[in-house]
Amino acid sequence: MKLDHDELAAASAPLNRARSMPAGFYTDPEIFAREREHLFLKHWFFLCREEQLPNPGDYRAFDTPGGPIVLIRGKDEVLRCFANYCRHRGSILLEGEGNCGGRIICPYHAWSYFSDGRLYGCPDMQDAEGFDRVENGLVPLSLDRWNGFVFANFSRSPKPLLEHLGDLPQRFASHRLDRMRCTWKITLDGACNWKLVLENAMETYHTGIVHKNTVGAQQSRTLETRGDWICIQVISGRSIATLPGAPPPFPPIEGLDDDAKMGTYFTVIFPTCQFAVAQDSMWWLNVTPVSHERSRVEIGGCFPEDMLGRSDFAEKAAAYYERWELVGREDVGILEKQQKALASVLYKPGPLSWRDDMVQALGLWVVNNTGL
Incomplete structure (x- = not known):
């Protein structure tokens, strides 16, 4: 499916006369299928922090638009990512997260694999003509890391992750995200x-309304970027990773540059992830597109490692967790109403505000990379 030419032209117009994307951009399963082919299966997507799998045999399973995958730390301590299915008849191998003890055993017919993906055991296959144990190991995905953040890609020859990230590493250098x-x-x-989640995360137009009883009204500035990411900064002389009313429990990160001291950065690392980087912490919204009308949003929170040893860490960190969850639930609630409204046969794209500049930018990135 292609978007209506006139509606796409209106969405692409200069911001002072632009309109929002047509309803089908968010409600049409054919559009979602095109996004799956051109975005989710070709670009880097964020998985987790590498320290979340510290030990050999540790694994975490993920459901993705490209099917189930599993990230596992091998006996050699190397992280690898595989399609999460048995090479026999396709059963899921691992679920949730845990430690497989260095051996992955299929729960259906007990085929088994080393944690590096090699086939180990295959009962009753001795008479299978032409059977090759090497060729029947787990199917790998491309995997790369930046500062401890782990990304995967279904493409066998993706462009380098650092090229995808562009100047993001330089922007956050003084935060020492590693x-x-x-x-x-x-x-x-x-x-x-999924796009509604990320659009909402890149504008402060709604914060004084949807979040009036939590974080309240906010003001932001848009920053220029290079690479497959966009960025705004919510201006505040203190971290906004906790609710207003009391000073943030943790001190600012030492050595922040003058730009970083001005406020919290909110990004979208295309296609499906946000890193929010504050003066004392960072959190992410990792969006998994499930269908054209369903998404799964993981919110993860991080602190500098020297904070974790404090005797009062758990007590003080709770204020951050409360803020991240409350605001996340408020956002999902309003977006579910927006999705329902977009199904109206009478829906017409509305005019954009100057505060919707990154909403427009996100939509146009999707259009340009899918050929809609």
Whole structure:
């Protein structure tokens, strides 16, 4: 399916006369299928922090638009990512997260694999003509890391992750994100299109309304970027990773540059992830597109590693967890209403505000990379 030419032209117009994307951009399963082919299966997508799998045999399973995958730390301590199915008849191998003890055993017919993906055991296959144990190992995905953040890609020859990230590493250099450690995560299910989640995360137009009883009204500035990401900064002389009313429990990161001291960065790393980087912490919204009208949103929270040893860490970190979850649930609630409204046969794209510049930018990135 292609978007209506006139509606796409209106969505692409200069911001002072632009309109929002047509309803089908969020409600049409054919559009979602095109996004799957051109975005989700070709671009890098975020998985987790590498310290979340510290030991040999540790694994975490993920459901993705390209099917189930599993990230596992091998006996040699190397992280690898595989399609999460048995090479015999396709059963899921691992679920959730845990430690497989160095051996992955299929729960259906007991085929087994080493943690590096090699086939180990295959009962009753001795008479199978032409059977090759090497060729029947687990199917790998491309995997790369930046500062401890792990990304995967279904493409066998993707462009380098650092090229995808562009100048993001330079922007966050003074935060020393390599020293961040994940201490908390929660997953929310939303009856809404994946793009609505990320659009909402890139504008402060709604914060004084949807979040009037939590974070309240915010003001932001848009920053220029190079690479497959976009960025705004919510201006605040203190971290906004906790609710207003009391000073943030943790001190600012030492050595922040002057730009970083001005506020919290909110990004979208295309296609499906946000990193929010504050003066004292960072958190992510990792969006898994489930269908054209359903998304799964993982919120993960990180702190500098030298904070974790404090005797009062758990007590003080709770204020951050509360804020991240409350605001996340408020956002999902309003987006589910938006998704429902977009199904109206009378829906017409509305005019954009100057505060919707990154909403427009996100939509146009999707259009340009899918050929809609």
